[in-house]
Amino acid sequence: MKLEVNKLTGGYGAELVLDGVEFSVPSGAIVSLVGPNGCGKSTLLKLIGRVLRPRAGDILLDGRSLSAFRGGDCARCLAMLPQHRHEPAGLSVGELVAYGRFPHRHALGLLNDDDRRIVDEVLAMTRLTALRSRHLSTLSGGERQRAWIAMTLAQTPRLLLLDEPTSFLDICCQFEIIELIKELNARGGTTVLMVLHDLNLAAACSDQMIMMKERKVYCAGAPRNVLTVQNLRAVFEIDARVNYDDAGCPYCLAMGSARKRDHA
């Protein structure tokens, strides 16, 4: 599903967090949003995910304005994994994943054979089948994250928004999540837009990167055009070296802060 964002402005109350943001995500692409803390990445995801209303500008899904969708219709093609979520005591993995079928629910809220098949498939794909009756509170961080991603996959979205899906996970779990996202993208053509803090991970797994700075998109494009020494200095205020692996994919090594210290 193609996503276009036009002159998007929004924030919380009087505070403006995004100012005239423009970019587009081609159908079937994996795109990561990077930028320093407070630059508006999560807010952008919340605006696309309808948690916040835009002050101005437009968001288009396959050319159709987001505001023209009814809530339920939207949730059937667009799924979002937010950072803030709550795990009720006693909630099991299977129950959580089945809640992903909520936008597709039928009379009396019961699951039909299709729903059950999708839940089974998603559990298998995220390797959670053996854990389906376990309580979320008894899982490790990586398993828990996979369970939440499985819930969004059960929505069978064509566009998936993920807010820091790899944060607080060990390096192996990070790769598991990224490989899961790539597999999903390759298998079903799901378009993915995610916020990532690990620049090298983002460069390695994305078709495109969008770098944000102070409420605006600073630059966007293929990872090797975005992850450059100049951009890292301008946006993250770091001195960095950038190298390329055998496949030509860039990776950076941060050498230190380039922030000007007035008092020094």
Next chain:
Amino acid sequence: MAFLALLALCVLAFMFSVRFGELRLGLPEIVTTLWRRDGGLDYQILWHIRLPRVLLGALVGASFAVSGVILQGVLRNPLASPGIIGVSAGGGLAGIVVMVLLPRHGGAMVPAAFAGSLLAALLVYVLSWKRGVSTIRLILAGVAVSAMLGALSSAVLLFNAEKAGGVLDFTIGSLSTRSWRHVEQVWPYMALGLLMAQALCGRLNILALGDDVAVGLGLQVERVRVALLATAALLAAAAVSAVGLLGFVGLIAPHLARMVIGSDNRFLLPAAALLGATLVMACDSVGRVVMPPSELPVGIIMAMVGPPFFLWLLRKVSYEA
């Protein structure tokens, strides 16, 4: 399976409650007495005193319990109980005002307490609104409004200390002297509230995952939240107006049910209703038999027997917060 056990437990509590008290009859005698409708003393006691009392206890217990399940889900807080949104304090103040200042209008007691409860809940909701309702603001507004209304109640009582005795029953929660009139006054609201709760419980599951997740799943968060809060307020208001400020059922019945049934509100809700009804009927029966001929109000038994039992269960069943 667990449901059948809960249902059996509820029926048992009902039979126990109908059987014991000042008048003790065997179950066959009770059935034949009620069947014959002979108008004798036994019949009078059973039909006009015992049955409405037991039935009202069951209704009140179910209402408090379901109200508690809804609030624990909506506020995402295991400590939430019907008192948290101001219903107890509001109903308490209105009830006390009627009893102490307008003693001639005893009949206005139930409607006044009902209105007071709902008004207090509305006040809490309005005060916590700022570009939508946050659960933290709602809880804090509830605590603040309850404190204020509680102080007003105390002031009214203080200036009318000579009449305060009769009020005690109400502030503890009591089923004594309740009749069919009380049942008639509150059951339609309770039935409506229980139906609304059952209709909304699938959405409550989604809302309990957090606002952002719920929006992502296509839930109309503010609309569903206000519908759920209104349902919880309606149930608690009806219950408070019938028996007074009976605490603790609304807190523990949801937790007990969760230990048996799990966290899916579609099953949790009816289970908690059965358990709440069981608890109130059982505690009321105990209050009637422990020290005859006088009786202890159900609220006292509930607050004395409930916590130890609850704590014992908490330790027995592994239960992550």
